[in-house]
Amino acid sequence: MKHILPALALLALSLNTHGGQQNDVTAAKSAIKEFAGALQAELKTAMQAGGPVAAIGVCNTQAPQIAEEVSSAHGMKLSRVSLKNRSPGNVPSAWQTAVLEKFEVRKAAGEDVGSLAWSETASVDGGQEFRFMKAIPTGGICLTCHGVTIAPDVKQQLAALYPEDRATGFSEGDIRGAFVVTKSLD
Numbered sequence: 034m035k036h037i038l039p040a041l042a043l044l045a046l047s048l049n050t051h052g053g054q055q056n057d058v059t060a061a062k063s064a065i066k067e068f069a070g071a072l073q074a075e076l077k078t079a080m081q082a083g084g085p086v087a088a089i090g091v092c093n094t095q096a097p098q099i100a101e102e103v104s105s106a107h108g109m110k111l112s113r114v115s116l117k118n119r120s121p122g123n124v125p126s127a128w129q130t131a132v133l134e135k136f137e138v139r140k141a142a143g144e145d146v147g148s149l150a151w152s153e154t155a156s157v158d159g160g161q162e163f164r165f166m167k168a169i170p171t172g173g174i175c176l177t178c179h180g181v182t183i184a185p186d187v188k189q190q191l192a193a194l195y196p197e198d199r200a201t202g203f204s205e206g207d208i209r210g211a212f213v214v215t216k217s218l219d
């Protein structure tokens with residue numbers, strides 16, 4: 034009987050921790066949905082209105098701005114990263130690189146790219162941080178600016194804005210990168 038109480042306390046604690054992370058995962062997923070939806074809508078409108086060269090400008094200015102807006106609305110930090118990044122602002126950190134590499138392994142093992150996700154609670158600077166990542170599949174429309182063959186005017190505009198662009202050569206179904214959500218738990 035003596036060790037049942039501590040065991041129960043431990044169980045309650047672990048259930049509670051798990052429940053907390055489950056809530057954060059749900060919140061992170063809905064923040065990503067909002068971010069992705071807004072990005073896609075902006076991209077589609079810009080492509081239809083002014084073509085891909087004009088749409089590059091939208092990605093360039095709107096993507097970071099939408100990320101910021103959704104982040105502050107949800108009390109979580111949202112960003113996009115890639116092993117082959119276009120913007121120097123989207124270089125993955127060490128743990129993000131490790132997760133992106135794991136996603137590639139899981140994809141190679143047959144998992145659906147659209148449902149690749151990962152989460153953990155990590156210790157950082159004496160505090161706790163919730164971390165969530167979700168893979169971004171490369172769709173047909175993405176190839177205009179991230180594909181193997183890119184129109185000369187698009188190529189020129191990309192080179193002007195992103196001299197260190199590494200985000201070309203993708204095919205449909207590839208992992209283009211991932212959404213990252215972090216939240217301090219202190």
Ligand code: HEC
Nearest residue numbers: 085088089092093096113115118119120123175178200210
């Ligand atoms: C009109 C050109 C264009 C199209 C089409 C486009 N992108 Fe991009 N993409 C960009 C630009 C420009 C950036 C850099 C944005 C920045 O400066 O933050 C970018 C950045 C990204 C990033 C962030 C990582 C990085 O490489 O910097 C991801 C992820 C991404 N795009 C995914 C997609 C997906 C998925 C699609 C299709 C749904 C898509 N893109 C379609 C131009 C485009």
